[in-house]
Amino acid sequence: MSNCSSQLCGSADQEKSRTEQDALVEQSLAKIKNKFLVMSGKGGVGKTSVSVNLSIALAQQGYKVGLMDVDIHGPDAPRMLGLKDLLGMADNRKLKPLSFSENLSVVSIESLIVNKDDAIIWRGPLKISAIRQFIADVDWGKLDYLVIDSPPGTGDEPLTVAQTIPEARAIIVTTPQEVSLADVRKSISFCRTVNLSIYGLIENMSGLTCPHCSESIDLFGAGGGQKTAEAAGITFLGSIPFDPNLVSCGDAGISYQGKYKDSPVTQAFADMAEKITR
Amino acid sequence: MSNCSSQLCGSADQEKSRTEQDALVEQSLAKIKNKFLVMSGKGGVGKTSVSVNLSIALAQQGYKVGLMDVDIHGPDAPRMLGLKDLLGMADNRKLKPLSFSENLSVVSIESLIVNKDDAIIWRGPLKISAIRQFIADVDWGKLDYLVIDSPPGTGDEPLTVAQTIPEARAIIVTTPQEVSLADVRKSISFCRTVNLSIYGLIENMSGLTCPHCSESIDLFGAGGGQKTAEAAGITFLGSIPFDPNLVSCGDAGISYQGKYKDSPVTQAFADMAEKITR
Numbered sequence: 001m002s003n004c005s006s007q008l009c010g011s012a013d014q015e016k017s018r019t020e021q022d023a024l025v026e027q028s029l030a031k032i033k034n035k036f037l038v039m040s041g042k043g044g045v046g047k048t049s050v051s052v053n054l055s056i057a058l059a060q061q062g063y064k065v066g067l068m069d070v071d072i073h074g075p076d077a078p079r080m081l082g083l084k085d086l087l088g089m090a091d092n093r094k095l096k097p098l099s100f101s102e103n104l105s106v107v108s109i110e111s112l113i114v115n116k117d118d119a120i121i122w123r124g125p126l127k128i129s130a131i132r133q134f135i136a137d138v139d140w141g142k143l144d145y146l147v148i149d150s151p152p153g154t155g156d157e158p159l160t161v162a163q164t165i166p167e168a169r170a171i172i173v174t175t176p177q178e179v180s181l182a183d184v185r186k187s188i189s190f191c192r193t194v195n196l197s198i199y200g201l202i203e204n205m206s207g208l209t210c211p212h213c214s215e216s217i218d219l220f221g222a223g224g225g226q227k228t229a230e231a232a233g234i235t236f237l238g239s240i241p242f243d244p245n246l247v248s249c250g251d252a253g254i255s256y257q258g259k260y261k262d263s264p265v266t267q268a269f270a271d272m273a274e275k276i277t278r
Numbered sequence: 279m280s281n282c283s284s285q286l287c288g289s290a291d292q293e294k295s296r297t298e299q300d301a302l303v304e305q306s307l308a309k310i311k312n313k314f315l316v317m318s319g320k321g322g323v324g325k326t327s328v329s330v331n332l333s334i335a336l337a338q339q340g341y342k343v344g345l346m347d348v349d350i351h352g353p354d355a356p357r358m359l360g361l362k363d364l365l366g367m368a369d370n371r372k373l374k375p376l377s378f379s380e381n382l383s384v385v386s387i388e389s390l391i392v393n394k395d396d397a398i399i400w401r402g403p404l405k406i407s408a409i410r411q412f413i414a415d416v417d418w419g420k421l422d423y424l425v426i427d428s429p430p431g432t433g434d435e436p437l438t439v440a441q442t443i444p445e446a447r448a449i450i451v452t453t454p455q456e457v458s459l460a461d462v463r464k465s466i467s468f469c470r471t472v473n474l475s476i477y478g479l480i481e482n483m484s485g486l487t488c489p490h491c492s493e494s495i496d497l498f499g500a501g502g503g504q505k506t507a508e509a510a511g512i513t514f515l516g517s518i519p520f521d522p523n524l525v526s527c528g529d530a531g532i533s534y535q536g537k538y539k540d541s542p543v544t545q546a547f548a549d550m551a552e553k554i555t556r
Contacts, residue, residue, distance in 0.1 A: 041351075042321065042322060043320065043322040043429075043430045044320060044322005044323055044453075045321075046322075048457075073319075073430070073431030074319055074430060074431050076461070079456075117464060118464065119432040120464075122433070123402045124402035152352060152429075154397040154399050155351050155400070159401070175322075177526075177528070177529050179326075179525075182394065182395070186396065186397040187397065188395075189396050193397065193399060194399070210491060210493070210495060212491050213488060213493065217489060217490070219525070220522070220525050221526065221529065244497055248499065250455070251456035
């Protein structure tokens with residue numbers, strides 16, 4: 001088990017009562033205009049990459065953005081953003097999010113763990129509690145957008161977000177292949193069951209341009225995202241091509257959009273951010 | 279919530295006592311020689327694809343193989359194998375696994391759900407119970423290998439397998455990029471914490487040959503799996519190249535190894551199966 005910062009793993013008697021916490025959750029959420037839950041049926045479709053880059057694109061357009069990583073077992077958002085520090089304490093005794101830029105602040109379980117290679121072996125109830133504290137006990141301040149990056153699937157984490165932030169809207173990320181689309185349909189069924197409104201669907205990794213011969217390669221098929229969105233009657237927010245530089249930037253903790261300003265991927269995220277803020 | 283076959287969702291009074299179930303688990307496991315838990319830190323690294331193809335390769339070498347899909351929220355194994363039927367009942371009143379071939383039988387929550395697009399919105403305790411029933415109440419019979427495909431991360435599902443099958447050995451799947459390797463280190467930490475022995479590490483999607491110009495493209499970097507295995511002192515079981523045909527076969531529910539008998543990917547799985555059975 002990992003060494004967890006004491007703010008989050010306080011002993012039972014230190015824990016706030018549920019009603020008290022509910023009030024804190026409400027106070028935090030009242031200062032945030034828009035909440036998006038980024039989810040996917042299948043893992044590895046680039047959900048975190050989309051959350052991170054959409055947050056950067058929104059922040060670059062001048063909006064105040066918070067990125068909350070609720071993937072307890074695979075918290076990759078801080079690594080992709082090059083944020084290695086631990087969370088500190090704000091003046092009001094709340095946890096202070098990490099700052100990627102003036103407009104973008106970030107919270108993740110990764111930023112509460114001293115040894116980054118430790119596994120978080122938590123069953124459901126502890127995860128629920130951590131996610132609620134990410135809202136109640138973090139000094140998010142006033143935000144235009146809160147982007148919540150959840151683990152794949154329809155388990156404890158997205159369910160807790162849906163129950164704690166009923167006004168959140170889901171952005172579903174998929175790759176074009178059928179195995180992923182089948183899981184998207186489960187995500188749509190999840191949202192409808194828990195009354196989470198669906199904002200739209202993004203198709204990621206939709207085609208690669210060979211860096212040697214510039215021919216197009218369909219890694220995971222093509223066009224399945226748009227078709228699935230249309231069949232389910234939800235908005236299609238756009239496609240993002242596969243770019244190996246997005247992988248290497250994520251690995252190095254460098255902002256892809258800063259380094260590849262004129263790339264098709266950067267343009268795709270800017271278009272999406274514009275669509276969202278319109 | 280989904281319509282679940284009544285065998286698995288029986289009312290509380292129908293449920294067997296824990297001790298009775300423990301005995302059934304023990305009886306089932308006693309007939310299975312080798313148990314492998316296929317896990318990954320990050321989602322979408324091709325864990326299910328590896329589980330499915332490794333199972334096929336082992337079965338093709340003449341071994342009796344069971345594939346148990348414990349990914350409750352994204353159960354893709356039956357779809358990849360083209361198995362659409364629901365589980366039936368065996369003569370001994372146990373659930374009868376689906377049969378992919380004479381040597382390969384398969385169990386998944388997907389094969390207990392009538393509407394495949396329904397989401398399974400279960401919190402931890404129900405998932406634990408389902409996984410235990412997959413062992414206790416399924417007529418696996420005598421097996422040489424049980425391959426268990428778990429969801430990504432270090433949550434309820436792999437933890438339940440580790441606690442229920444202490445003799446299971448972990449096969450960790452990764453792609454070569456740092457973000458995935460960081461999560462592999464969490465998987466290794468998980469295995470050591472719960473005393474699950476690690477059998478080895480597989481690097482998947484390690485390079486693509488452009489179908490147009492035949493040049494090599496590093497989609498997710500290269501070589502990181504071997505380095506991570508060496509650094510952690512665990513066995514490196516080999517690399518599997520990326521092949522878009524593996525994706526399309528999985529989508530269509532067609533056996534890739536049957537269709538592309540002489541491909542590098544088929545060879546890689548045959549080599550791995552040989553290594554395992556040696």
